[in-house]
Amino acid sequence: MNRHLSWFGITSLTLGLAFMYLPILVLVIYSFNDSEMITLWSHPSLRWYEKLFTDGNYWGPAWTTLRISLVSSVLATILGVMISLVVTRMRKFKGRSLFVGMTIAPLVLPEVITGLALLLLFIAMGVERGFMTVIIAHTTFAMCFVSVIVTARMAEFDMSTEEAARDLGCGPVMAFFHATLPAILPAIVAAFLLAFALSLDNLVVTTFTTGPGITTLPMRVFSEIRTGVKPEINALSTMVILLVTCVAITSSLLTKRSAAKRVAAADSPPATSQLASA
Amino acid sequence: MLALSEAPAVGSETSTPWTNAQATPLVEIRSVSKQYGDFTAIGDLSLKIYPGEFFALLGPSGCGKSTLLRMLAGFETPTAGEILLNGEDMVPMPPEKRPVNMMFQSYALFPHLTLEQNIAFGLKRMKLPKGEIDSRVEEMLQLVQMTTxxxxxxxxxxxxxxxxxxxxxxxxxxxxxxxxxEPMGALDKKLRRETQLELMDIQHRLGTTFVIVTHDQEEAMTVASRIAIMDHGKLMQVAPPIDTYETPASRYVAEFVGDTNIFTGSVTAAGSSALDFTLEVSGQSLNALPQPGIAAPDARYLNVRPEKMAVSKDRVDDGSNYLRGRIDEVAYLGNLSTYYVDVGLDQRVLVQMTNSQRFGSERFAEDDNVWVSWYPQDGQLLDR
Structure with a gap:
């Protein structure tokens, strides 16, 4: 195959990247704009960043968001891994394929429905809505993403590795922690980071399930925008983009590294090379 | 060096413990069966394995040999029956408590640990002092020549x-x-042969009892002191390699271990030292010898290995059995030539002849009219 990009390739790459990242680029540039008018460029300054940090208007919601994301992504990871264990280990039980389908469904279900359903449930159960309900809601949708990622890794995990640990003197629980967990850890970390990022910027489900006094950052930003976009939103968005980018890159690097390791393991020199040294 | 004190004394009397009714087995499998729903993986199987044996479980895939091995390791529980190790029932023991270890087909090494940590893994679980662990790891690395x-x-x-x-x-x-x-399943043919010899050497040095599962009959014949041939969860024959080949217990074993020719027929005249075996298809009469353990009227098959037969142009009156035929197919393999001969029966007869001389050996071509012959003592009567 030709390793150089054709004109067609270059054009589609440029268009694709522009389509995705031009809006973000404009936003980042305008976050350094001095003007009060969001669409009018005057000269560069860090004025809005300064305002953001002195204002305090966003710090409360940011702190709330971080706490919610952290707690819900930890819970989602634990539950998601448990789902994966059931799906990959228990090959035969009644309603297995239904169960597998149900763990994937929330990925394609419109968020409005998830949000509304949870809201109705909370009302029906008489639960006071607030911090806890948002965490439960975020955990619910994030654990599905976790289970999909971890199941994919578990499916290619050689079960005899765990059996080998049993054979060499580990009890069932020890064998899981000594043999299985180290092998699937990169996938679990990547899934955790994804769950964290998904929770961090969720608006729809949060809006449905939150209660009085609990406002997350995406909610605050959205309510500010309704009365006209303020320039400090640009600065705030830029910082969120930076954070999410870091998380996404870390997650992808982890996945790649473990994949590369497995490929290296599979592609290592053929057994015959042993002959020469033996 | 390794503790060789546990090794059994390998002497001429003890090297065939299965012939001695007084010998104590290391493992005794007592009417074990394993059901998966309606499917019988192992059916009422009994077997004794003696200390120091290199025992092979041989059979086609799905015959239950791996299930049996996994039962010995503790990864499967028998539906019924007992597995005794030194007289103690192992069935209730979980794998980690059994004084038995397994080498997995996929090797199942721990990818996140170095090679020496892999070897030390099981020793750490035994809570051995660190110095002891280190010296045993070193010992093992030397044993398999992987110290560097x-x-x-x-x-x-x-x-x-x-x-x-x-x-x-x-x-x-x-x-x-x-x-x-299946320890050599992932190796190429040449390396496999070398590894087989090395495995035998290690087994001999340590004196540990080895039980190997394989579907490769050549591998089983090479390494094993005894072979158990399995089919559909049952033992078809348990015997040293030479007996499974030269004295198979049944048509199934004869056909599974190596190539062979099976003639169907019955004994029509029985003397004390010679029998007449009449072929069902042609009514032709062949000379055979009585087979210990098989009453003459029960004999149904005559089993003749292809290398015990010869192809020739002329018939010599030397007491051999002769069948007239025409060569259908010739396969030249270098060391051997294989002839597929049409002898007018329902089957083609397979004859293998060694090419012992570069050019002198007599060779035959397709459509040659020939005689296929074998000595009566090289045929074996079978009743099943």
Whole structure:
């Protein structure tokens, strides 16, 4: 195959990247704009960043968001891994394929429905809505993403590795922690980071399930925008983009590294090379 | 060096313990069966394995040989029956408590640990002092000639080397019995042959009882002191390699171990030292010898191995059995020539002749009219 990009390739790459990242680029540039008018460029300054940090208007919601994301992504990871264990280990039980389908469904279900359903449930159960309900809601949708990622890794995990640990003197629980967990850890970390990022910027489900006094950052930003976009939103968005980018890159690097390791393991020199040294 | 004190004395009297009714087996499998729903993986199987044996479980895939091995390791529980190790029932014991170790087909090395950590894994679980662990790891690395690679990780070495580390890891705990599940399945043919010899050497040095599962009959014949041939969860024959080949217990074993020719018919005249075996298809009469353990009227098959037969242009009156035929197909294999001869029966007869001379050996071509012959003592009567 030709390793150089054709004109067609270059054009589609440029268009694709522009389509995705031009809006973000404009936003980042305008976050350094001095003007009060969001669409009018005057000269560069860090004025809005300064305002953001002195204002305090966003710090409360940011702190709330971080706490919610952290707690819900930890819970989602634990539950998601448990789902994966059931799906990959228990090959035969009644309603297995239904169960597998149900763990994937929330990925394609419109968020409005998830949000509304949870809201109705909370009302029906008489639960006071607030911090806890948002965490439960975020955990619910994030654990599905976790289970999909971890199941994919578990499916290619050689079960005899765990059996080998049993054979060499580990009890069932020890064998899981000594043999299985180290092998699937990169996938679990990547899934955790994804769950964290998904929770961090969720608006729809949060809006449905939150209660009085609990406002997350995406909610605050959205309510500010309704009365006209303020320039400090640009600065705030830029910082969120930076954070999410870091998380996404870390997650992808982890996945790649473990994949590369497995490929290296599979592609290592053929057994015959042993002959020469033996 | 390794503790050889546990090794049994290998002498002429003790090298065939299965012939001695007084000998104590290491493992005794007592009418074990395993059901998966309606499917019978193992059906009422009994077997004794003696200390120091290199025992092979041989059979086609799905015959239950792996299930049996996994029962010995503790990964499967029998539906019924007992498995005794030194007289003690192993069935209730979980795998981690059994004095038995297994080498897995996929090797199942821990990818996140170095080779020496892999070998030390089982020793750490035994809570041995650190010095003891280190010396045993070193010992094992020497045994499999991998001392220079100790700090590497499994994905940095070749398949053959991984196989050695898997062997070292499973031997490190000094098990009473080592179970090997298709240990050479992933190796190429040449390396496999070398590894077989090495495995035999290691087994001989340690004196540990080895139980190997394989579907490769050549491999089983090479390494094993005794072979158990299995089919559909039952034992078809348990015998040393030479007996499974030269004195198979049934048509199934004869056909599974190597190539053979089976003639169907019945004994029509029986003397004390010679029999007449009449072929069902042609009514032709062949000379055969009485087979110990088989009453003459029960004999249904005559089994003749292809290398015990010869193809010739002329018939010599030397007491051999002769069948007239025409060569259908010739396969020249270098060391051997295989002739498929149409002798007017429902089957083609397979004859193998050694090409012992470069040009002198008599060769035949397709459509040649020939005689196929064998001595009566080279045919074996079978009743099933």
């Amino acid at each position: 690679q100790a700090k590497r990780k499994p994905h940095q070495i070749s398949g053959g080397q991984r196989q050695r580390i898997a062997l070292a890891r499973s031997l490190a705990r000094r098990p009473k019995m080592l179970l090997l599940d």
